[in-house]
Amino acid sequence: MSILDLAAGLFFGALAGMGIGGGGLIVIYLTLFRDYSQTDAQCTNLVFFTVAAAASLFIHFRKRKIKFFPVIFLTLGGLFGSFAGAHVTTLIPQDITRKLFGIMLVTTGLITFVKTKSGRRKPYAAKGIKNFRQTHI
């Protein structure tokens, strides 16, 4: 393990802890700079996100209210879906998986871009008020 791996792990873990990036950014680092196969990179991303998110959940979200009714059933469905998804991964070439991953990244990025941009729009200025100052985003 190199210093670069340590720094990358800290950096992408911090991003995951802040809720930035959709959880797939470390795959780009692993496939571009560390020559990981797409499968190994995706597995690393799963392990990595689990640990980073659990750490973040412990610190940041202890005070949050979690409604267990939807969580339980979404998780249950997710387990079945995960099994099916992993099976499909074995059926398609890694090149195709990489392109699908790229499409997922573009979609995630565009959604985040649109949400962040719309959240920064200035509120409607009331009539007759000059020098209206934006008080919040």
Place this chain on the structure above:
Amino acid sequence: MKHLFLTEKRHIPLLIIAGVGAGFLNGLLGAGAGVILVFIYAALSNDKSEKSVKDNFAMTVATVIPISVFSTFNYVTKVGADLSKSIVFLLPGALGGLLGAWVTDRIKTSHLKFIFAVLTVIAGINMILR
């Protein structure tokens, strides 16, 4: 739970189907379930306050963790991934997660999200064209 739309037993199949979709992405690509789940939890709640947004994010993370653990198991047993290549990132990932959680209450993350959204799109295009 009074502010949630879907709270009745008859909505359970819908929740499971939505979970299957998110889990399928997680199993196929190792990521992406969070995007769907954040959207689902936001749609379930009629409370749009910042507090509710953070609660929804916490529920998304709580849902994705067990799904990711199961996906990791599938990747190692079915897909043949090498787990030893992943272990090296455990400790930095945990420390980074703690650091990110600590920082997120102290700085405005919307600017960072905007920058990384653009970088994510660029990286995604790079992966498609590679």
